[in-house]
Amino acid sequence: MKLTIKYFASIREQLGITEEIVVIDVPHLTIDGLRSRLGSRDARTADALRDGRPVRIAVNYEIVAPTFVLRQDSEIAFFPPVTGG
Template sequence: MKLTIKYFASVREQLDVAQETIEIDAQHITIDGLRKRLVASGPRVAEALREDKPVRVAVNQEMVTSSFVIRQDSEIAFFPPVTGG
């Protein structure tokens, strides 16, 4: 399954990458499952997306929960919570 992953704000700064396309050997995967796979890919990603860090996720520009099931050719965006002021 081909996925486009986008990183925003402090997540992008930590990873020093704004976007990447990855291949996952599965027909579908949850956000939580994807996050765990990404965290396992290296220490920088592990730090940026670690489980105890508040990170919001959107799939195809709609906010989703960690149990949302991702399908082929989806665009996934990771970003920190935004506060106003």
Template sequence: MKLTIKYFASIREKLGMAQEIVDIDATQITIDGLRNRLMERGPNAAEALDIQRPVRVAVNHEMVANNFVVRQDSEIAFFPPVTGG
């Protein structure tokens, strides 16, 4: 299944890319499952997408929980929580 993945803020900086298209060998996968697969790609990915790190996720422009099931041709966005002041 092909997915478009976008990275924002510190996650983008750590990974050195803003967007990529990945091909996952599954018909569906949860956000946690996707994060785990992406983290396996190396130490920068493991640090940027660590499950213990607060990371917000949107699928097709809607905020979702970590157990949300992603399907073919979805757009997934990973970004750290925004703080302001």
């Protein structure tokens, strides 16, 4: 499964990258599964995407739940919650 991953705000700053393309050889992958796989690569990514950190995820420009099942060629965006006033 080929996925385009984009990182925003403090997550992008922590990882030092804006975007990457990953290929994961699985027939079924949820957002939680992707987050775990990415986090297992190295300590910096593990910290940026850790379970306790509030992170919003959008797939193809729509906010999704952690149980959302990904499809081939999806674009996934990870970003911290936004506050405003």
